[in-house]
Amino acid sequence: MLRQPQHKYPAFVPLALPDRQWPNQITRTPPVWLSTDLRDGNQALIEPMSAARKRQLFALLVEIGFKEIEVAFPSASQTDFDFVRQLIEQDAVPADVTLSVLTQSREDLIARTIQALHGARRAIVHLYNPIAPAFRRIVFNSDRAGVKALAVRGAEQIRALTARCPDTEWVFEYSPETFSACEPEFALEVCDAVSAVWQPTPQHKMIINLPATVELSTPNTYADQIEWMHRHLARRDSLMLSVHPHNDRGTAVAAAELAMMAGAERVEGCLFGNGERTGNVDLLTLAMNLYSQGVAPGLDFSDIDRVRAVVEDCTQLPVHPRHPYAGDLVYTAFSGSHQDAIKKGFAQQHAGQAWTVPYLPIDPADVRRGYDAVIRVNSQSGKGGVSYLLQQAYGLALPRRLQIEFSRVVQTYSDTAGGEVDAAALHRLFSAEYLDIDTPYAYASHQQHDNDGRTRLSVTLRRQGEPYALHGEGNGPIDAFVAALGLPLTVLDYHEHAIGAGADARAACYVELRLGESAGVFGVGVDSHIVAAALKAVLSALNRQLRAGR
Numbered sequence: 001m002l003r004q005p006q007h008k009y010p011a012f013v014p015l016a017l018p019d020r021q022w023p024n025q026i027t028r029t030p031p032v033w034l035s036t037d038l039r040d041g042n043q044a045l046i047e048p049m050s051a052a053r054k055r056q057l058f059a060l061l062v063e064i065g066f067k068e069i070e071v072a073f074p075s076a077s078q079t080d081f082d083f084v085r086q087l088i089e090q091d092a093v094p095a096d097v098t099l100s101v102l103t104q105s106r107e108d109l110i111a112r113t114i115q116a117l118h119g120a121r122r123a124i125v126h127l128y129n130p131i132a133p134a135f136r137r138i139v140f141n142s143d144r145a146g147v148k149a150l151a152v153r154g155a156e157q158i159r160a161l162t163a164r165c166p167d168t169e170w171v172f173e174y175s176p177e178t179f180s181a182c183e184p185e186f187a188l189e190v191c192d193a194v195s196a197v198w199q200p201t202p203q204h205k206m207i208i209n210l211p212a213t214v215e216l217s218t219p220n221t222y223a224d225q226i227e228w229m230h231r232h233l234a235r236r237d238s239l240m241l242s243v244h245p246h247n248d249r250g251t252a253v254a255a256a257e258l259a260m261m262a263g264a265e266r267v268e269g270c271l272f273g274n275g276e277r278t279g280n281v282d283l284l285t286l287a288m289n290l291y292s293q294g295v296a297p298g299l300d301f302s303d304i305d306r307v308r309a310v311v312e313d314c315t316q317l318p319v320h321p322r323h324p325y326a327g328d329l330v331y332t333a334f335s336g337s338h339q340d341a342i343k344k345g346f347a348q349q350h351a352g353q354a355w356t357v358p359y360l361p362i363d364p365a366d367v368r369r370g371y372d373a374v375i376r377v378n379s380q381s382g383k384g385g386v387s388y389l390l391q392q393a394y395g396l397a398l399p400r401r402l403q404i405e406f407s408r409v410v411q412t413y414s415d416t417a418g419g420e421v422d423a424a425a426l427h428r429l430f431s432a433e434y435l436d437i438d439t440p441y442a443y444a445s446h447q448q449h450d451n452d453g454r455t456r457l458s459v460t461l462r463r464q465g466e467p468y469a470l471h472g473e474g475n476g477p478i479d480a481f482v483a484a485l486g487l488p489l490t491v492l493d494y495h496e497h498a499i500g501a502g503a504d505a506r507a508a509c510y511v512e513l514r515l516g517e518s519a520g521v522f523g524v525g526v527d528s529h530i531v532a533a534a535l536k537a538v539l540s541a542l543n544r545q546l547r548a549g550r
């Protein structure tokens with residue numbers, strides 16, 4: 001029998017937590033944020049950041065509002081060590097920002113780590129060691145007692161070394177690395193053993209950070225693990241419970257959100273989900289998700305394109321055009337029904353109201369994205385998008401039936417040309433179809449006399465370049481003009497509006513005209529004089545009828 005490869009992968013066995021409480025929780029406050037862009041993000045780059053790039057990204061993280069920033073693994077390299085020294089010696093850390101650094105539980109590495117922090121005002125020393133069964137066996141050739149002792153030894157050494165530097169306000173953090181793959185009761189045992197060494201108090205808490213070092217299961221099972229720890233950890237009121245979800249299954253954001261419901265008060269991650277393998281949880285998405293639910297995240301992403309540009313420059317990794325909130329295309333609709341709904345949504349959205357524009361979870365203006373890119377036209381688009389662009393870019397408010405008529409013109413064009421049709425191209429198509437259509441008849445001038453509700457009109461046209469005079473009378477200029485033309489014309493629809501204001505204002509007129517028994521077609525006229533615009537619109541419709549051989 002064929003043995004399928006999936007048999008290689010035993011299913012994750014979730015913790016039994018039938019009385020879980022997290023599904024009923026609603027997140028109403030943001031977590032404490034820790035950016036590990038300069039550590040977890042950095043260690044996963046093809047080319048780790050230079051000091052200059054780290055400094056640039058550090059400045060951005062401060063500007064966004066991060067108050068805890070993991071800046072290095074100081075014992076890893078001279079660059080990392082020097083970067084920490086530079087920040088401290090140059091007094092580059094704002095008073096409300098705390099540096100964090102990571103160390104393995106190894107004597108020489110811990111000593112070097114504490115050395116790097118000499119003179120810091122406040123610092124988080126972050127100790128980690130892997131504790132899951134496979135790591136105990138494969139990496140450490142050890143057992144539960146062995147990895148627990150490693151954690152305790154590291155904690156003791158950190159306590160002793162930091163005690164010699166009382167001028168720094170020390171915050172201790174412990175991560176049972178590979179927590180997501182560990183037996184919960186053993187993770188609890190190790191965390192409790194470490195906190196017993198550090199003796200945190202409610203006034204001077206330590207951080208217990210529970211990483212999904214590798215994301216192994218659905219987010220709800222991670223939330224169960226977090227809630228279980230939250231309920232059982234010793235000295236709970238003296239702990240800040242933190243999570244560090246990785247994104248191996250693509251659900252780190254959901255895992256972090258559910259973990260917060262389950263008791264996590266702090267989240268570690270990276271902008272745009274940088275970090276090992278598929279990355280850490282994306283803090284920008286997480287924060288903007290809160291924002292879109294009416295919760296102020298405490299991080300400022302209002303200049304989202306600049307954030308993206310700096311991160312791309314520092315990491316040399318591109319952000320996907322569909323990345324939540326920040327991608328180039330995320331506030332853009334090409335498809336017709338989406339454009340239609342967005343256009344209607346904008347028309348009904350008023351200042352001060354709750355945001356309800358369909359298909360746009362947030363107002364693009366909140367992240368300094370203009371509305372111009374919201375609707376873009378290609379072969380998947382409909383009349384809504386086409387008319388929206390013409391209105392936004394050229395002030396042309398097409399009546400509904402003209403929208404339908406013109407969108408067929410655009411459809412034919414985009415089917416042939418392929419690709420996107422931008423506003424300028426749409427306007428060229430529109431002009432060629434309606435505005436520049438001056439054969440056989442072109443408007444030259446007119447004179448109008450109104451008396452007793454009747455309009456008398458003298459019009460000069462050009463026919464094949466030659467002047468051609470007409471006279472007619474009616475109950476308005478269009479009626480008089482139709483009479484002057486002496487053709488079996490019926491005006492089916494008429495709309496007009498101003499484009500612009502003041503001295504530069506022009507009028508746009510739209511006329512739907514039937515010639516004999518033919519179907520109605522539209523004509524459009526634009527002129528600084530409203531009657532001239534109307535006459536041009538009639539001629540545009542007539543010329544189009546005649547061109548169609550009617």
Ligand SMILES: CC(=O)SCCNC(=O)CCNC(=O)[C@H](O)C(C)(C)COP(=O)(O)OP(=O)(O)OC[C@H]1O[C@@H](n2cnc3c(N)ncnc32)[C@H](O)[C@@H]1OP(=O)(O)O
Binds near residue numbers: 077103104129150276
């Ligand atoms: C999930 C995470 O992201 S954890 C952070 C990972 N980040 C990094 O590793 C980036 C920085 N690291 C480095 O630059 C290097 O690994 C260094 C400088 C820290 C150490 O380098 P080396 O001394 O050459 O050791 P190496 O990286 O090969 O480490 C493996 C050894 O450390 C042990 N080890 C691994 N993690 C830990 C830990 N947290 N605590 C104690 N020992 C550990 C391993 O068991 C192994 O021991 P062995 O040599 O006795 O078999």
Ligand SMILES: CC(C)C(=O)C(=O)O
Binds near residue numbers: 102211214
């Ligand atoms: C060091 C720890 C927190 C880590 O990066 C992980 O487990 O992913």
Ligand SMILES: [Mg+2]
Binds near residue numbers: 211213246275276
């Ligand atoms: Mg990590």
